[in-house]
Amino acid sequence: MQEATFLILTALAAGSQHGYGVISDVLAISDGRVRLRAGTLYSALDRLRIDGLVDVDREEVVDSRLRRYYRLTAEGRRQLAVEADRARSNAATALSRLDLAGGASP
Amino acid sequence: MSEVGTEAAYRRWLRWYPREFRREHADELLGVLLAETGPDDRGPRPVECLDLVRGGLSMRLRPRVPRSDSAGFAVVRLMYLAALVQCAVAVTVAGTAGAVRASMLAADPGFTAAQWPAQLADSVDPLVVSAGLGAIVLVWLAWCSGRGRRWARALFVVNFALTTYSLLHGLAGGSATYAPADLAAGTVLWLTELATLGVIVISEVRRLATLRSGPPVPVPDPALPLGAAGRAR
Numbered sequence: 647m648q649e650a651t652f653l654i655l656t657a658l659a660a661g662s663q664h665g666y667g668v669i670s671d672v673l674a675i676s677d678g679r680v681r682l683r684a685g686t687l688y689s690a691l692d693r694l695r696i697d698g699l700v701d702v703d704r705e706e707v708v709d710s711r712l713r714r715y716y717r718l719t720a721e722g723r724r725q726l727a728v729e730a731d732r733a734r735s736n737a738a739t740a741l742s743r744l745d746l747a748g749g750a751s752p
Numbered sequence: 753m754s755e756v757g758t759e760a761a762y763r764r765w766l767r768w769y770p771r772e773f774r775r776e777h778a779d780e781l782l783g784v785l786l787a788e789t790g791p792d793d794r795g796p797r798p799v800e801c802l803d804l805v806r807g808g809l810s811m812r813l814r815p816r817v818p819r820s821d822s823a824g825f826a827v828v829r830l831m832y833l834a835a836l837v838q839c840a841v842a843v844t845v846a847g848t849a850g851a852v853r854a855s856m857l858a859a860d861p862g863f864t865a866a867q868w869p870a871q872l873a874d875s876v877d878p879l880v881v882s883a884g885l886g887a888i889v890l891v892w893l894a895w896c897s898g899r900g901r902r903w904a905r906a907l908f909v910v911n912f913a914l915t916t917y918s919l920l921h922g923l924a925g926g927s928a929t930y931a932p933a934d935l936a937a938g939t940v941l942w943l944t945e946l947a948t949l950g951v952i953v954i955s956e957v958r959r960l961a962t963l964r965s966g967p968p969v970p971v972p973d974p975a976l977p978l979g980a981a982g983r984a985r
Contacts, residue, residue, distance in 0.1 A: 664780075665780060665781070665783070666783070666784045666787045666788070669784065669788070683800060683803035684781055684784040684788065684803070684804070685781075685804040685805075685806060685807030687784070688777060688781055688807060689806075689807040689811055692773070693814075696816055696818050697820065698818060708783075711779055711782070712779045712780050712783070713780065713783060714780050
């Protein structure tokens with residue numbers, strides 16, 4: 647799973663959000679490192695909807711403009727959990743080996 | 753540029769997206785683009801425009817098959833691979849024409865150099881043209897198959913029959929002697945198409961099995977309160 651996809655799913659894990667909300671949340675989650683462009687976000691959301699990981703939650707009109715909220719599906723929640731678990735395991739391995747290397751070095 | 757002008761400019765860039773996508777998401781996407789436009793921005797930012805072009809092209813070209821449908825995904829990828837191999841066949845046939853000519857002159861005493869132009873026009877040129885057209889047709893079939901158009905698979909089977917006929921026709925005409933490189937390229941194409949056919953069969957068998965077992969039982973989403981999923985739609 648690409649980092650942008652992981653971060654979008656993470657942004658939606660806390661609850662449904664509209665497009666601009668996802669962009670802002672991803673920026674905050676990544677400490678300002680990942681700034682999604684609108685085209686990239688909607689391309690990713692389209693792919694995630696085809697894969698059944700994300701779905702439209704509700705729509706509302708704000709300032710006469712349509713705002714659509716997206717939510718994680720059960721499958722999206724499951725895949726995000728698997729991916730987060732894998733990332734945690736990899737990070738733990740890397741940190742333990744760094745500790746090992748740090749201990750061995752003079 | 754005013755907000756109205758910026759919106760009109762962004763709408764023009766949104767034409768890179770498929771019509772169905774624009775119908776459903778254009779207003780929503782414009783809302784996000786305008787929300788990101790700062791007071792100092794004079795019209796659409798180039799980086800946003802490039803991103804829209806990339807997003808639009810990606811949406812037009814990539815398969816709309818769920819990744820969970822591994823066989824369906826593999827069919828589309830194999831069709832694109834077959835198109836690539838078909839291109840390689842066209843290049844091989846065009847590139848080895850000289851070697852074929854030399855082999856024919858050496859192996860057949862009755863064949864004269866004067867007969868070569870006729871041979872070229874009768875068999876080599878049509879083969880190069882048909883291989884090139886075949887590659888275009890395969891790209892089209894792969895694209896259509898990626899959009900769930902089932903008839904593309906049926907047409908692919910017809911294409912496979914034509915490839916098989918072409919290969920057998922070449923063998924009967926002595927391609928093993930005169931054009932071993934062309935024969936090898938044709939065999940690689942045939943094997944690629946055979947693998948695609950195999951995956952199409954697997955995909956269809958799975959589809960029929962799913963149809964017979966009835967619609968899938970919906971999985972409740974733990975994120976939603978009971979019955980909220982239905983109301984949300």
